[in-house]
Structure formats: structure tokens, C-alpha cells
Amino acid sequence: MHTFEFIRPKNPAQAIAVAAGAKTAQQGADIRFLAGGTTLIDLMKLNVETPAQLIDINRLGLDKIEATPDGGLKIGATVRNSDLAYHEKVRRDYSVLSQALLAGASAQLRNMATTAGNLLQRTRCVYFRDTAMACNKREPGTGCSAIGGSNRTLAILGASEHCIATNPSDMCVALATLEATIHVQGKNGSRAVPIGDFHLLPGNTPQRETVLEPGDLVTHVTLPPPVAGSRQVYLKLRDRASYEFALASAAVVLSRAPGKVTRARIALGGVGTKPWRSPEAESVLVGQPANDATFRKAAEAALRDAKPQSENAFKVELARRCLTHALEMATTG
Amino acid sequence: MSERKSEEPCAVGAHTSTVSRRSFLVTAGTAGIVGAVDAAEVMGQSQYADPPGTVDRRGTVAVVLRINGKEHRLRVDPRTTLLDCLRETVALTGTKKGCDHGQCGACTVHVNGRRVNSCLSFAVMHDGDSITTVEGLGTPAAQHPMQAAFVACDAYQCGYCTSGQIMSAVALLKEPCGPNDADVKELMSGNICRCGAYQNIVAAIQQVRRTA
Numbered sequence: 001m002h003t004f005e006f007i008r009p010k011n012p013a014q015a016i017a018v019a020a021g022a023k024t025a026q027q028g029a030d031i032r033f034l035a036g037g038t039t040l041i042d043l044m045k046l047n048v049e050t051p052a053q054l055i056d057i058n059r060l061g062l063d064k065i066e067a068t069p070d071g072g073l074k075i076g077a078t079v080r081n082s083d084l085a086y087h088e089k090v091r092r093d094y095s096v097l098s099q100a101l102l103a104g105a106s107a108q109l110r111n112m113a114t115t116a117g118n119l120l121q122r123t124r125c126v127y128f129r130d131t132a133m134a135c136n137k138r139e140p141g142t143g144c145s146a147i148g149g150s151n152r153t154l155a156i157l158g159a160s161e162h163c164i165a166t167n168p169s170d171m172c173v174a175l176a177t178l179e180a181t182i183h184v185q186g187k188n189g190s191r192a193v194p195i196g197d198f199h200l201l202p203g204n205t206p207q208r209e210t211v212l213e214p215g216d217l218v219t220h221v222t223l224p225p226p227v228a229g230s231r232q233v234y235l236k237l238r239d240r241a242s243y244e245f246a247l248a249s250a251a252v253v254l255s256r257a258p259g260k261v262t263r264a265r266i267a268l269g270g271v272g273t274k275p276w277r278s279p280e281a282e283s284v285l286v287g288q289p290a291n292d293a294t295f296r297k298a299a300e301a302a303l304r305d306a307k308p309q310s311e312n313a314f315k316v317e318l319a320r321r322c323l324t325h326a327l328e329m330a331t332t333g
Numbered sequence: 334m335s336e337r338k339s340e341e342p343c344a345v346g347a348h349t350s351t352v353s354r355r356s357f358l359v360t361a362g363t364a365g366i367v368g369a370v371d372a373a374e375v376m377g378q379s380q381y382a383d384p385p386g387t388v389d390r391r392g393t394v395a396v397v398l399r400i401n402g403k404e405h406r407l408r409v410d411p412r413t414t415l416l417d418c419l420r421e422t423v424a425l426t427g428t429k430k431g432c433d434h435g436q437c438g439a440c441t442v443h444v445n446g447r448r449v450n451s452c453l454s455f456a457v458m459h460d461g462d463s464i465t466t467v468e469g470l471g472t473p474a475a476q477h478p479m480q481a482a483f484v485a486c487d488a489y490q491c492g493y494c495t496s497g498q499i500m501s502a503v504a505l506l507k508e509p510c511g512p513n514d515a516d517v518k519e520l521m522s523g524n525i526c527r528c529g530a531y532q533n534i535v536a537a538i539q540q541v542r543r544t545a
Contacts, residue, residue, distance in 0.1 A: 038453050041454065045433065107448065107522075242522035
């Protein structure tokens with residue numbers, strides 16, 4: 001691991017002032033915020049991340065979960081995944097988020113991993129994690145070893161000829177269906193970014209994964225008021241029953257009136273280069289009867305643009321069945 | 334390396350020798366290391382050399398850790414993981430290094446009462462924190478109920494993952510966990526046992542939960 005300077009700021013403003021001196025806030029940043037450490041320290045051990053300065057944001061008071069005046073929820077950047085998953089209001093009103101969090105990692109890691117850290121979770125693509133291999137995300141311009149390589153777990157939606165790395169987060173998939181807002185404080189003040197705009201497609205700059213600029217600190221995430229009467233499901237399919245990243249996952253927030261679906265929020269995980277909201281599936285569902293035929297049509301719409309790689313054609317049908325099954329779970333019992 | 338204490342004799346069975354496997358290896362290994370010291374120091378110098386004009390990153394960072402109830406005032410390289418700090422600086426070797434990447438759970442300890450992977454945390458992040466390692470749970474003479482249950486249920490083979498399993502299992506007792514074996518398996522999935530002692534590990538945990 002490369003040497004670094006460890007910085008304990010007294011407040012968010014100080015943390016932002018130091019971080020604003022970074023050349024980039026994206027891959028290879030020379031200054032990094034340190035929260036739970038579960039991704040960053042792992043990647044530093046692999047020399048994939050080599051920051052010269054680390055700013056510890058764990059003691060800045062960003063660890064609270066609070067009700068908002070409009071009836072929603074404010075989740076601090078350093079709220080641990082386990083605290084969020086087991087929070088009474090999250091379990092009751094935003095259960096898709098609780099389910100997604102508890103489907104991720106292990107109990108120990110969930111005690112460490114944070115809300116903002118999970119938003120910025122890095123891909124598990126083996127070529128990204130191995131500095132001996134070509135990877136446009138880690139080292140722009142070197143090529144993509146995953147295309148034509150070991151790509152069984154990689155993306156079938158949102159990929160480019162430069163990068164096919166999967167976004168591994170479960171939490172972000174749930175946040176997409178809950179239409180969360182990411183609150184960022186930077187050197188020029190604060191701004192609110194809808195979750196759908198926060199992550200970027202790889203295009204020809206896969207090293208840029210989010211809209212964050214040097215000095216930008218994610219301070220908290222807000223959720224709108226819960227949708228009364230909605231049914232929420234997170235279904236995750238993987239190679240093991242637990243403690244494994246998704247091959248395909250589906251988050252569903254569904255409201256019904258007698259005979260038809262009135263509102264649907266659908267997102268997929270494990271298949272996209274970013275958390276994959278599917279407005280296509282949502283528009284198929286709304287106004288239609290909640291039955292298997294509708295669900296299958298929605299799943300087909302969600303995967304219409306899927307482009308499998310050499311080893312992962314199975315994920316197209318797996319993702320369809322995952323979403324279909326999640327919709328069944330949300331409408332039965 | 335400071336204050337490395339000889340370990341207590343093995344708690345299980347009728348072993349009476351005061352030479353533990355570790356103290357034997359430490360003694361036997363010392364002779365072999367002596368010749369390599371000069372080379373290591375030279376390597377260390379080049380490894381830490383900073384270009385002129387840059388900040389001196391050789392500086393260590395002060396941190397106070399309360400480990401198993403005892404306060405330790407330390408200076409550590411900021412790169413030192415909590416795991417390496419416990420094992421190498423404080424010489425508490427009950428916590429094991431398995432994968433060193435948060436994938437196996439062998440390094441599980443409690444920080445302020447909650448279980449974490451000590452390999453994915455820097456020691457300097459824990460200034461003022463209370464750390465509990467397996468050495469702080471019980472002693473061979475007065476075992477923690479979970480330690481006793483692991484012995485009674487034969488919940489290990491090689492034992493390398495055991496301290497991490499026990500630390501996880503003790504933390505689980507205070508977490509929201511359903512009553513069934515499947516619930517325990519799910520919350521213990523972060524601790525890998527390559528010997529495959531899972532059935533007996535679950536049995537040990539359930540035994541403690543029933544009697545708690």
C-alpha cells in the first residue's frame with residue numbers, strides 16, 4: 001500500500017476545503033474521503049486506489065437518520081448499512097431499502113459500510129481490481145480486458161465498447177425505486193442530485209462514475225414520503241445463498257387498485273453499469289391487470305436493450321425471471 | 334515488537350506444557366531472522382523515501398485504543414490496519430488474518446460492541462474506541478459461554494477461523510436474528526470455514542441462544 005497522510009477534519013467545511021485541492025474526485029483521486037473503508041481500503045491494498053491524503057469523515061456528525069418536515073426521511077452519509085436496514089421507519093415504510101441492504105455483504109461489513117460509501121461502491125470486475133490487466137476504468141486508454149474475457153458476471157445493460165463493468169450495489173437499486181435525492185456539499189455550496197442522475201454511464205470515460213467533483217462531499221440522502229399502501233420487494237439472485245454479489249436483482253415498489261396496477265417503480269441490479277431504473281417496465285405495468293402475462297411483458301420491456309457479452313447471455317433471461325418473480329411476490333400473499 | 338507475552342496453555346484436554354505452538358515458532362524463528370535485519374532496514378529506507386519538498390509521510394499517527402478494557406497509547410503508521418495493529422503492535426494474535434480483504438471474517442473483532450472486519454479498517458480511525466478481541470471474551474479457566482459451546486459442540490477442525498466465528502457469534506446474540514438455523518446461517522455468512530464445520534458452529538450458537 002502506498003503511503004498517505006491521514007487527516008481528521010473538525011467539520012464538513014474543513015473536509016471539503018482539503019478535498020477541493022484534489023485533481024479529480026473520480027478513479028485514482030489523490031485525495032479521498034474515508035468512511036467505512038470497506039471498498040476504499042480493499043482497493044488501496046490492491047494499489048487500485050493510491051490516494052496521497054485520506055480525510056476521515058466518520059466523526060463529522062453525519063450519522064443520523066431523521067424524519068423530514070414533508071414526511072420523508074433524511075439519511076446521513078455515514079449512517080451504517082446495518083443501522084439503516086434495521087431502522088424502524090425504514091423497515092416499515094421503505095422496506096425495499098431494508099431488504100436490499102440486508103441482501104448485501106455480511107453482518108460485519110454492514111456494520112462498517114456507510115450510506116455514502118455504498119453510493120460510491122466500486123465494481124467487482126476482476127480486471128478493474130488487478131493492476132496487471134488492461135482496464136479503461138482504472139487506467140483510461142489501456143483497453144477493456146473484460147470484453148471477450150471473463151465476463152460472466154458483468155453488465156448487459158448500459159455498457160460501452162470501453163467498459164462493461166457492473167455496478168455492484170444493492171442499496172442503490174432500492175434507492176432508485178424510492179426516488180432518493182443525493183445531497184452534495186462542495187466548495188461552491190450545496191446541491192441536490194436525483195439518484196437517477198448521480199451515476200454516469202461509462203461511455204468513453206468509464207473512469208468517471210458519478211457527477212462528483214473535487215471537494216464534493218455527500219452529506220446525506222433524502223427519501224420522499226412513503227407511498228401509502230405500496231408493496232415493496234427486493235429479490236436478489238446470486239451464485240451463493242448469501243454473501244455474494246447479484247447476478248441479477250430486482251427492486252419493485254408497486255401500488256394497485258382493484259384489477260390493475262396504479263403505480264410502479266422498477267429497478268434492476270447486477271446487470272447494469274449503473275443502478276438500472278426501468279421506466280420501460282413501469283409504463284408496461286401501469287393501468288394493466290397484475291397478472292403473469294403483464295409481468296412477463298414488463299420484464300421483456302426492461303431487458304429489450306440488453307446486449308450480453310461472451311459469457312453472460314444467461315443473465316438476460318435470469319434478469320427477466322428475477323423481475324417477473326419479484327412482481328409476483330409483490331402482488332401475492 | 335514489544336511485550337509479546339507467552340500464551341496461556343491450551344484450554345482443551347490434558348495439555349500441561351507451557352510451550353505453546355506460537356511461542357515455539359517465535360523462539361525457533363528468531364535465529365533465522367537475525368541475518369536479514371540489515372537488508373530489511375535498507376529496504377525500509379528506500380520504501381519510505383519521499384521526494385524532496387514533499388510532506389514527511391514517514392510520520393506515525395498517535396492513537397488511543399481501549400483493547401479488552403486496557404488503554405493502549407500507540408503510534409502507528411496510518412496504513413496499519415486494525416488487524417495488523419492488534420496482532421503486530423499489541424501482540425494479541427488471537428485475531429487471525431485470512432484473506433485480508435473482508436471476504437473471510439477470520440479477523441472479526443468488536444468495535445464499541447459491534448462486530449467488524451478488522452482487516453478493512455485503519456487503526457488510526459479508532460481513536461478512543463473500545464475494541465474487544467477473542468482474548469477479551471474469556472480465559473481458559475473462565476470461558477465465555479460461546480467459547481464453551483464451541484468446545485462442547487466440536488465447532489471447528491483446524492481452528493483458524495474459530496476466533497472470528499466466536500466473535501461474530503457473540504455479536505449476533507445482540508442483533509435482530511430470527512429463531513431458526515437458517516436465520517443464524519444468514520447472519521454468520523460473513524465467516525468462512527474451509528474445514529466445513531458449519532453444522533456444529535450453528536449448533537453451538539443455537540445452544541447458547543437457547544440458554545441465554
